[in-house]
Amino acid sequence: METTTAITADVLVVGFGKGGKTAAHVLTDAGRRVVLIEQSENMYGGTCPNVGCVPTKMLVHYANTRRPEDDAQKFFANSTAGVRALTSAFRAGNFEALNSKDTATVITGAAHFVDAHTVAVGEGDHRITVTAPTILINTGSEPVMAPIPGLAASPHLVSSTELIRTDNLPERLVVLGGGYLGLEFASIYQRFGTHVTVLEASGRLLPREDEDIAEAVTEILTGDGVHVITGADITEVRDSGAVSTIVYEKAGRKHTVEAGALLPATGRRAVTAALRLDAAGVQTTPKGAITVDEHLRTSQPHIYALGDVNGGEQFTYISLDDARIVLDQLLGEGKRSTADRRAVPHTLFITPPLATVGLTESQARAQGLNIRVSREKVADIVAMPRAYTVEETRGVMKFVVDADTDLILGAALLAIDAQEVINTVALAMRHNITASELRDSIYTHPSSTEAFNEVFDKVIS
Numbered sequence: 001m002e003t004t005t006a007i008t009a010d011v012l013v014v015g016f017g018k019g020g021k022t023a024a025h026v027l028t029d030a031g032r033r034v035v036l037i038e039q040s041e042n043m044y045g046g047t048c049p050n051v052g053c054v055p056t057k058m059l060v061h062y063a064n065t066r067r068p069e070d071d072a073q074k075f076f077a078n079s080t081a082g083v084r085a086l087t088s089a090f091r092a093g094n095f096e097a098l099n100s101k102d103t104a105t106v107i108t109g110a111a112h113f114v115d116a117h118t119v120a121v122g123e124g125d126h127r128i129t130v131t132a133p134t135i136l137i138n139t140g141s142e143p144v145m146a147p148i149p150g151l152a153a154s155p156h157l158v159s160s161t162e163l164i165r166t167d168n169l170p171e172r173l174v175v176l177g178g179g180y181l182g183l184e185f186a187s188i189y190q191r192f193g194t195h196v197t198v199l200e201a202s203g204r205l206l207p208r209e210d211e212d213i214a215e216a217v218t219e220i221l222t223g224d225g226v227h228v229i230t231g232a233d234i235t236e237v238r239d240s241g242a243v244s245t246i247v248y249e250k251a252g253r254k255h256t257v258e259a260g261a262l263l264p265a266t267g268r269r270a271v272t273a274a275l276r277l278d279a280a281g282v283q284t285t286p287k288g289a290i291t292v293d294e295h296l297r298t299s300q301p302h303i304y305a306l307g308d309v310n311g312g313e314q315f316t317y318i319s320l321d322d323a324r325i326v327l328d329q330l331l332g333e334g335k336r337s338t339a340d341r342r343a344v345p346h347t348l349f350i351t352p353p354l355a356t357v358g359l360t361e362s363q364a365r366a367q368g369l370n371i372r373v374s375r376e377k378v379a380d381i382v383a384m385p386r387a388y389t390v391e392e393t394r395g396v397m398k399f400v401v402d403a404d405t406d407l408i409l410g411a412a413l414l415a416i417d418a419q420e421v422i423n424t425v426a427l428a429m430r431h432n433i434t435a436s437e438l439r440d441s442i443y444t445h446p447s448s449t450e451a452f453n454e455v456f457d458k459v460i461s
């Protein structure tokens with residue numbers, strides 16, 4: 001006998017990501033009856049606090065506190081135990097904070113569309129359906145598996161989630177792809193004591209950054225012992241017992257590298273396959289992301305898509321900003337849009353971190369802009385003793401400034417605290433604060449922001 005439970009709500013959220021949960025809280029507080037469906041009890045709060053930003057940044061912290069005399073294996077196991085404790089606390093907090101509200105309900109199970117207003121969890125017996133006039137899809141992204149023969153079947157294949165959760169520090173890790181995820185894991189695991197090799201298809205790391213910045217990053221990683229191979233065309237993965245052999249071609253020659261663990265980090269794509277979007281008439285792009293307009297409405301105007309699933313930039317704070325746009329549609333004036341975003345910063349959490357915003361020097365030159373470029377090595381910045389006080393003097397700071405208006409066009413900060421300092425630069429860019437104003441402001445001492453007092457004057461071209 002079928003025992004379908006039918007629930008109605010004002011707003012249904014599918015997926016417990018940053019955008020969905022933020023919207024769910026605000027809508028509940030505004031008196032809406034909200035149902036949020038999350039497929040896994042291990043994922044309340046979404047990717048970021050469970051298997052993404054939070055655990056990886058905690059691992060960066062732990063890896064950087066390891067002393068040479070620490071036993072690598074024990075130190076790693078203690079670190080992942082610390083990560084588990086934090087992520088479980090965050091997960092429970094995320095569930096409780098929402099589910100304990102009178103007009104909010106969290107349902108655990110994989111959701112799929114039945115029609116444009118109805119979503120079901122489960123099939124047949126015990127099926128739950130939720131019907132709502134407004135639906136938010138926030139199902140995130142998953143790793144793309146490069147079509148390399150032998151890769152998908154390799155017993156040594158590990159996902160970033162598995163690497164975070166294991167207590168066993170791999171002896172030899174090969175990372176396929178030198179993007180955000182690949183370089184962060186390379187830096188973390190090398191510092192824990194693993195021998196790491198990065199195989200990157202592009203001719204150099206970080207092809208979107210200026211060459212001098214990419215070179216400085218490569219120097220830091222290789223200085224830490226990471227083996228970085230760029231221009232690598234990976235042709236095959238062969239398995240024999242305890243190791244995988246990765247075969248790649250570089251400059252017309254065949255090479256091999258062995259790994260006990262193999263991490264694919266060649267990009268992530270929207271999670272839509274299980275949603276049965278056809279049943280709701282929701283369209284997707286050729287890459288499988290949900291098609292949205294600048295207000296994040298899908299091809300069905302009452303259905304919105306937030307976060308990685310809509311094919312935008314894959315960062316937690318973008319998913320959060322997506323929630324602001326959708327909430328403005330549902331509760332506000334309906335004006336806010338993705339077109340309002342200016343000077344969105346990014347941070348690659350290697351050690352020290354690389355934080356960037358705006359145009360690179362090469363992008364600005366390609367646009368024919370009249371620019372002034374300032375750059376200084378962190379070790380040489382007299383106004384920033386902070387780097388010496390924490391014994392991390394590696395890196396470089398670079399600013400691209402409009403020579404006609406003195407407005408900042410972009411920055412690349414490879415330096416201690418860069419993930420914090422970049423937010424001030426981005427704010428200055430958004431509010432048309434000039435390079436001279438930033439240079440001549442008062443900052444606390446000793447801090448990394450003080451570098452502004454000096455670096456803007458180190459004009460190199």
Ligand SMILES: Cc1cc2nc3c(=O)[nH]c(=O)nc-3n(C[C@H](O)[C@H](O)[C@H](O)COP(=O)(O)OP(=O)(O)OC[C@H]3O[C@@H](n4cnc5c(N)ncnc54)[C@H](O)[C@@H]3O)c2cc1C
Nearest residue numbers: 015017018039046047052053111139140307308314315316
């Ligand atoms: C290892 C790693 C490190 C990262 N580090 C950073 C960082 O430092 N800073 C940063 O800004 N970004 C980082 N990111 C990217 C960031 O985590 C994502 O951009 C962000 O979490 C995306 O959030 P979201 O709102 O799109 O959805 P997610 O947080 O991915 O949530 C989607 C949720 O939907 C659920 N779901 C999927 N399908 C269904 C279904 N059919 N039914 C019900 N539920 C479903 C999933 O289980 C998941 O919980 C990192 C990513 C990874 C993988």
Ligand SMILES: NC(=O)c1ccc[n+]([C@@H]2O[C@H](COP(=O)([O-])OP(=O)(O)OC[C@H]3O[C@@H](n4cnc5c(N)ncnc54)[C@H](O)[C@@H]3O)[C@@H](O)[C@H]2O)c1
Nearest residue numbers: 146177178179180181182199200201265266267268314347
């Ligand atoms: N600190 C952060 O904010 C952070 C950290 C981790 C992940 N993320 C997000 O997650 C997304 C996914 O991360 P990612 O690193 O998987 O993707 P990515 O797009 O950042 O990098 C993928 C890299 O893999 C390379 N590549 C692709 N195919 C390859 C192949 N066959 N062989 C070798 N190299 C290949 C690409 O040239 C690229 O350098 C990021 O773009 C970012 O938005 C953010």
